[in-house]
Amino acid sequence: MTSGVIEIEGLRKTFHSVRRGRRVAVDGFDLLVEAGQVHGFLGPNGSGKTTTLRALLGLVRADDGRMRVLGANAPEQLPQVSGRVGAIVESPQFFGNFTGYRTLRLLALAGGVPVNRVDEVLEEVGLADRGDERVKGYSLGMKQRLAVASALLKRPELLILDEPANGLDPAGIREMRDLVRALAANGVTVLISSHILAEIQLICDHVTIISQGRRVATGPVAEVLSGFDDNEHLVRVDDLARAEELLRTAGLTVAGHPDHLVVSGVPDPTTVSRTLGEQGIWVRELTPLRPDLESVFLELTGTPTHPAVPRQVDGWAPDQSADGQEIDLGMRGVDA
Numbered sequence: 001m002t003s004g005v006i007e008i009e010g011l012r013k014t015f016h017s018v019r020r021g022r023r024v025a026v027d028g029f030d031l032l033v034e035a036g037q038v039h040g041f042l043g044p045n046g047s048g049k050t051t052t053l054r055a056l057l058g059l060v061r062a063d064d065g066r067m068r069v070l071g072a073n074a075p076e077q078l079p080q081v082s083g084r085v086g087a088i089v090e091s092p093q094f095f096g097n098f099t100g101y102r103t104l105r106l107l108a109l110a111g112g113v114p115v116n117r118v119d120e121v122l123e124e125v126g127l128a129d130r131g132d133e134r135v136k137g138y139s140l141g142m143k144q145r146l147a148v149a150s151a152l153l154k155r156p157e158l159l160i161l162d163e164p165a166n167g168l169d170p171a172g173i174r175e176m177r178d179l180v181r182a183l184a185a186n187g188v189t190v191l192i193s194s195h196i197l198a199e200i201q202l203i204c205d206h207v208t209i210i211s212q213g214r215r216v217a218t219g220p221v222a223e224v225l226s227g228f229d230d231n232e233h234l235v236r237v238d239d240l241a242r243a244e245e246l247l248r249t250a251g252l253t254v255a256g257h258p259d260h261l262v263v264s265g266v267p268d269p270t271t272v273s274r275t276l277g278e279q280g281i282w283v284r285e286l287t288p289l290r291p292d293l294e295s296v297f298l299e300l301t302g303t304p305t306h307p308a309v310p311r312q313v314d315g316w317a318p319d320q321s322a323d324g325q326e327i328d329l330g331m332r333g334v335d336a
């Protein structure tokens with residue numbers, strides 16, 4: 001097994017409820033997060049992200065699979081490493097009448113953290129000048145940052161954030177992004193779950209995509225995207241019809257649009273400009289069309305996975321062992 005900060009192999013979790021029956025939330029899922037990564041955990045609503053994180057942190061019992069956090073078997077050995085892990089997996093609840101400073105001070109005292117750390121974390125999350133205000137006056141973004149501050153009290157090596165941008169306005173999302181980048185620059189490994197694709201693309205260097213409880217892609221963001229690059233180019237010329245005919249005659253795949261053409265399967269764009277230029281058609285625009293995470297995500301998660309056909313993109317074989325034992329590490333967020 002590769003050594004990572006987070007290692008999950010073959011995680012399975014099925015919920016049974018009288019009202020909703022049997023629901024497979026995670027179906028043989030694998031995840032590897034290595035030191036120093038800002039790793040996006042991406043998937044549509046209900047794809048199993050929160051269940052995976054809750055199982056990893058011992059907040060819900062896994063049915064099957066092997067998990068390790070900072071080398072410790074999860075959840076049994078989590079107490080050995082919990083001081084090195086910060087996690088916000090469920091919406092933190094704060095006392096509205098407490099100030100941000102008082103909230104963190106209480107948490108620091110409860111966690112055996114020196115109280116002078118409170119000012120440092122307020123500074124780190126950009127709340128230094130708002131720490132004396134009551135939490136009930138905070139915006140959602142400020143509350144999220146206060147939650148991150150609480151998770152940073154212990155100076156964690158690993159920070160796990162479940163949907164940190166959820167409900168934030170664009171300014172709040174930008175603040176969260178800057179915060180995560182600053183943490184990563186200080187050497188913190190970060191795992192962020194989200195369904196906001198653009199955010200993952202902007203913040204993360206690595207990504208794992210989950211669909212229906214299964215991993216459908218993983219790797220460096222650029223690599224995951226390049227696997228979906230059809231070498232498409234947008235072409236603008238004055239005589240679209242003639243250009244289309246010439247390119248087709250040259251054996252290229254062309255899609256016509258009202259004011260441009262899209263030529264696919266052309267690694268070298270000079271093929272297009274030469275083919276057209278030789279016939280006196282001058283290219284006004286020739287732009288590569290790169291796939292973004294959004295289109296990759298739709299392609300990967302838009303097709304239902306078949307239970308019998310694993311769609312993992314690399315060679316991890318799920319290991320069927322180690323039953324989870326429920327341990328609450330108090331990492332549900334902040335209960336001040």
Ligand SMILES: Nc1ncnc2c1ncn2[C@@H]1O[C@H](COP(=O)(O)OP(=O)(O)OP(=O)(O)O)[C@@H](O)[C@H]1O
Pocket residue numbers: 015016017023024025026043044045046047048049050051052195
């Ligand atoms: N406690 C539970 N009891 C029953 N079913 C559950 C429970 N928790 C999650 N599920 C189901 O498991 C599936 C995965 O849910 P999960 O919350 O892990 O997905 P998610 O990817 O985090 O989604 P979201 O982005 O909406 O939070 C869903 O179908 C969900 O309804």
